[in-house]
Amino acid sequence: MIHTDPEALLAALAWQVDLGADEAIGDAPVDRFAPPEPVETAEAVAAPSVTKPAKPDSGAPDAATQATVLASAATTLADLRAAMEGFEGCDLRHGARNFVFSDGFAAADLMIVGEAPGREEDREGRPFVGRSGQLLDRMLAAIGRDRTADTAGQGVYITNVLPWRPPANRDPSKDEMAMMKPFLLRHIELAAPRALLLLGNSAMKTLFETERGITAMRGTWHEVAGVPAIASFHPAALLRNGLNKRPAWADLLDLKAKLEATE
Numbered sequence: 001m002i003h004t005d006p007e008a009l010l011a012a013l014a015w016q017v018d019l020g021a022d023e024a025i026g027d028a029p030v031d032r033f034a035p036p037e038p039v040e041t042a043e044a045v046a047a048p049s050v051t052k053p054a055k056p057d058s059g060a061p062d063a064a065t066q067a068t069v070l071a072s073a074a075t076t077l078a079d080l081r082a083a084m085e086g087f088e089g090c091d092l093r094h095g096a097r098n099f100v101f102s103d104g105f106a107a108a109d110l111m112i113v114g115e116a117p118g119r120e121e122d123r124e125g126r127p128f129v130g131r132s133g134q135l136l137d138r139m140l141a142a143i144g145r146d147r148t149a150d151t152a153g154q155g156v157y158i159t160n161v162l163p164w165r166p167p168a169n170r171d172p173s174k175d176e177m178a179m180m181k182p183f184l185l186r187h188i189e190l191a192a193p194r195a196l197l198l199l200g201n202s203a204m205k206t207l208f209e210t211e212r213g214i215t216a217m218r219g220t221w222h223e224v225a226g227v228p229a230i231a232s233f234h235p236a237a238l239l240r241n242g243l244n245k246r247p248a249w250a251d252l253l254d255l256k257a258k259l260e261a262t263e
Contacts, residue, residue, distance in 0.1 A: 063089030063179045071186035077106055080190060084163055084183050090176060092164035098125035100163050102187075104147040105155030109259060111193035111227075112136075113184065115202035115234060116162035116172050127158050132235035136199075139235065139248070143256040153263070157191055159184070161206050177206045188225045195259050196227050197251075200234030219251050221258070230255055 061069070066089055074080035081101045093099070100117040103126045112128075120130035128136050140146065140156055149155040162172050162180055184206065188196065198204045201214045207224045208217060208231065218232050232251035233244045 064182065067179055068182040071182040074186055074190065077102075077187070077190050080183065080186055087183075090162075090164065090179055092162065092166055092176065095167055096164035097122045100125055100127055100160060100165075102157060102159040103127050103129075104157045105150050105152075106157050106191055107152055108149075108155035108157045109152045109194040110145060110156045110197065110255075111188065111191050111195075112156060112158045112197045112199060113188075113203040113207065114158070114160045115200045116160050117165040118169050118236075119165070122165040127160050128235075131239060135235040135239060139252060142249075143252050157193065159187055161202050172202045177202060181206055185225050188227060193227060194262055195255060196224055196229035197255055198224075198229055198231040200237065204231040218247065219254065228258060230258070 067087060070083040070087060071080065074083050084101065085099050087093075096117070098117075100121050104112075114127055117127060118130050118132070120133070121127055127133070137147065144154060145156045146154060147156050147158060161177055161184055166172060166176070196207075198207055204214055204217055205211065207229065208222055210217060214231060214233060214237075219230065222229050230251060233248045238245050238248055
């Protein structure tokens with residue numbers, strides 16, 4: 001039976017939202033970036049097939065090489081932001097509402113790297129503003145940090161591996177992470193924090209250059225662009241699995257001790 005009662009329809013929609021649905025999609029995934037399939041006409045069927053000669057290599061650099069050149073040329077965070085916004089190599093930019101660069105105090109001695117913008121971040125143009133962002137703010141407050149603070153010892157600077165939202169909040173692909181990595185490394189160099197906190201698999205795998213998962217790699221210190229870095233669970237993962245909150249708290253205490261030891 002098909003319901004046409006407005007209240008019944010609204011109730012059904014609210015139920016889907018409660019289940020986590022955040023977009024109207026069909027039964028099968030749609031690649032919005034794929035070129036349209038050619039329409040086969042009677043003339044095309046009747047015509048003999050002709051093999052076109054291969055196009056000569058134009059010699060144009062690939063997207064990762066272009067990103068490296070653009071990132072290296074940036075001498076300030078404003079330069080880097082402009083270079084990333086104008087970068088045409090990542091197709092995600094065509095499906096996102098907003099470019100998400102950073103939030104917080106750029107001169108803070110703690111820099112946080114997340115994965116990619118979600119729905120709320122895409123709407124507002126800032127990283128970590130949804131439910132996971134609210135949890136992150138509470139986590140930071142527990143170690144004396146606040147993204148609105150404007151001092152190096154109390155503030156925090158936040159960015160992501162990707163500045164554009166992937167469709168349906170999917171994980172960043174390996175190609176996307178590799179493509180944007182030169183920008184991220186330059187971002188770290190220009191911000192010059194004293195410690196890095198990498199949240200989630202994508203940030204950790206991009207900067208630690210490993211295929212191991214966050215459960216195996218969290219809580220261990222590595223060096224990224226000359227800066228001590230520790231990885232931990234993404235706040236979104238903590239919202240899904242509260243059992244990871246204890247090790248995440250241990251990581252935060254370790255991070256706080258590291259920062260205090262280097263003051």
